Amino acid sequence: DVKVTQSSRYLVKRTGEKVFLECVQDMDHENMFWYRQDPGLGLRLIYFSYDVKMKEKGDIPEGYSVSREKKERFSLILESASTNQTSMYLCASTPPRLANTEAFFGQGTRLTVV
Amino acid sequence: GNSVTQMEGPVTLSEEAFLTINCTYTATGYPSLFWYVQYPGEGLQLLLKATKADDKGSNKGFEATYRKETTSFHLEKGSVQVSDSAVYFCALSDRGNRDDKIIFGKGTRLHILP
Numbered sequence: 467d468v469k470v471t472q473s474s475r476y477l478v479k480r481t482g483e484k485v486f487l488e489c490v491q492d493m494d495h496e497n498m499f500w501y502r503q504d505p506g507l508g509l510r511l512i513y514f515s516y517d518v519k520m521k522e523k524g525d526i527p528e529g530y531s532v533s534r535e536k537k538e539r540f541s542l543i544l545e546s547a548s549t550n551q552t553s554m555y556l557c558a559s560t561p562p563r564l565a566n567t568e569a570f571f572g573q574g575t576r577l578t579v580v
Numbered sequence: 581g582n583s584v585t586q587m588e589g590p591v592t593l594s595e596e597a598f599l600t601i602n603c604t605y606t607a608t609g610y611p612s613l614f615w616y617v618q619y620p621g622e623g624l625q626l627l628l629k630a631t632k633a634d635d636k637g638s639n640k641g642f643e644a645t646y647r648k649e650t651t652s653f654h655l656e657k658g659s660v661q662v663s664d665s666a667v668y669f670c671a672l673s674d675r676g677n678r679d680d681k682i683i684f685g686k687g688t689r690l691h692i693l694p
Contacts, residue, residue: 470623499681508686509624509669524681556623560673560682568614569671569682571623 469493472557472572479579485544487575489557496562498540499569500524500532503554515540547579582607586670586685593660594693601655601688603644603670611672613637613646613653618667618687627655627668662692 473488491498497516501509501524511524513532521532529551533541540559544551557572586603593599605611612631616624628637633648642657653670670685 472623506686509684511681514681558624558682568616568626568629569624571616571625573623574621 470557470559470570470572472555472575474575475573477575477577479544479547479577481548481579483544483547483579485547485577485579487542487544487555487557487577489540489542489572490538491540491559491570492538493559493561493570494537495559495570496537497560498534499558499560500530500540500542501556501558502526503556503574509556512542547577549579551577552579553577582611582672582674582683584670584672584683584685586668586688589667589687589689590691591688592691592693595662596659597692599655599657599660599664599690601668601670601690603653603655603685605651605653605670605672607651607672607674609674611674613644614671614673614682615642615644615653615655616669616671616684618669620666624669660690660692662694665690665692 470491479485499514500512510526515521515534531543555575558569560569583606614629615627617627618624628639630637630646636645644655667687667689669687673682
């Protein structure tokens with residue numbers, strides 16, 4: 467069974483902390499994505515990556531960075547957490563576009579910044 | 581650019597009612613279309629998909645037909661159950677584009693009353 471695994475289901479962090487959200491996929495997918503989900507705003511793309519050590523900004527990259535040192539792992543970093551980053555974070559992966567298949571999602575990490 | 585528009589929620593129905601959730605899209609290439617479902621506290625999972633015009637995707641009693649002439653991919657189910665209560669996302673990926681991003685609608689929350 468294919469899997470995208472996020473390291474935590476729930477996190478509570480303090481304002482100003484550096485926060486790491488980890489995502490691992492076991493499908494050998496090239497593409498990985500980080501989204502945040504907020505009520506009324508749907509899914510918004512933060513960063514994505516097409517290959518190891520490659521990264522591209524999504525629609526809302528401010529306050530975030532990412533790391534992809536290995537193909538299977540894509541980390542989202544909140545450099546200095548703020549309360550407006552309280553949200554549900556979703557990781558996803560897909561094979562290259564010509565494979566024409568759907569995205570596979572992790573179970574989500576609900577982050578609360580206090 | 582590419583976009584997906586789906587009907588605002590929440591949608592509240594009684595059990596065994598007929599469901600339609602509207603979705604329209606704009607795309608520059610040859611999109612594949614998807615419906616994802618998110619149950620409470622979970623990540624997104626694929627419900628159904630269609631990869632070319634006039635294809636019909638179906639799963640768990642849900643159906644959607646890829647209509648190129650109306651740029652639509654409406655989700656339907658003939659008789660909903662309480663267990664169908666969830667958030668539904670319409671999405672597209674455009675094989676004609678350089679990148680592999682998936683574009684999501686804002687989601688429609690569905691409540692089914694017993």
